[in-house]
Amino acid sequence: MNNFLLRRITIDDVSxxxxxxxxxxxxxxxxxxxxxxxxxxxxxxxxxxxxAKEIADTEMQYYFAEVNGQIAGYILYKExxxxxxxxxxxxxxxxxxxxxxxxxxxxxxxxxxxxxxLDYAAKNNFEMAFLGVWEYNCRARYFYSKFxxxxxxxxxxxxxxxxxxxxxxxxxxxxVM
Ligand SMILES: CC(C)(COP(=O)(O)OP(=O)(O)OC[C@H]1O[C@@H](n2cnc3c(N)ncnc32)[C@H](O)[C@@H]1OP(=O)(O)O)[C@@H](O)C(=O)NCCC(=O)NCCS
Numbered sequence: 001m002n003n004f005l006l007r008r009i010t011i012d013d014v015s016x017x018x019x020x021x022x023x024x025x026x027x028x029x030x031x032x033x034x035x036x037x038x039x040x041x042x043x044x045x046x047x048x049x050x051x052a053k054e055i056a057d058t059e060m061q062y063y064f065a066e067v068n069g070q071i072a073g074y075i076l077y078k079e080x081x082x083x084x085x086x087x088x089x090x091x092x093x094x095x096x097x098x099x100x101x102x103x104x105x106x107x108x109x110x111x112x113x114x115x116x117x118l119d120y121a122a123k124n125n126f127e128m129a130f131l132g133v134w135e136y137n138c139r140a141r142y143f144y145s146k147f148x149x150x151x152x153x154x155x156x157x158x159x160x161x162x163x164x165x166x167x168x169x170x171x172x173x174x175x176v177m
Pocket of ligand 1: 134
């Protein structure tokens with residue numbers, strides 16, 4: 001892929017982040033809930049005000065993936081604790097969001113973003129990575145499995161508005177090659 005760049009998102013990018021966050025979430029999940037639920041969710045989590053607060057939080061690591069100067073996706077990760085038997089005594093990092101625009105799926109953009117995340121985790125001595133993924137998001141689950149994320153018995157509610165949904169927790173032991 002030509003001219004691939006990952007760059008830290010700044011407050012100047014908040015409008016672009018809001019646009020891609022809304023579009024990628026809508027594209028991924030609009031068929032799984034009512035239009036009203038989707039609209040409510042996008043307004044709750046992806047407005048510029050909300051995202052500006054997250055960008056200002058230096059613990060939130062937000063990056064754009066750009067291809068030939070065009071935004072192709074974004075990633076968000078953060079050090080976080082998870083009180084599960086497998087993780088609670090470990091230094092853990094959460095992959096909170098990984099979203100790529102549809103025309104860049106299957107083009108190794110997401111791989112490069114994941115490689116960046118894993119590189120950051122290794123350089124900063126994290127021992128375990130975790131993430132939540134919708135139980136029926138088969139493409140994402142297969143993608144994560146390719147990087148060694150394993151399913152756990154743990155799950156949590158992730159409703160979109162009034163539509164109940166369940167996310168599965170996946171974990172990756174970063175000390176195992
Ligand atoms: C999840 C995401 C980042 C992965 O990036 P990607 O470029 O699509 O990933 P890849 O194409 O490398 O890998 C996906 C794999 O799933 C396979 N796949 C596609 N549809 C599938 C399905 N319904 N069930 C199982 N596997 C599927 C693909 O063929 C591919 O396998 P391959 O590498 O053997 O060809 C991207 O699809 C995305 O942004 N999706 C929408 C947002 C999202 O769901 N984010 C994750 C939230 S937790």
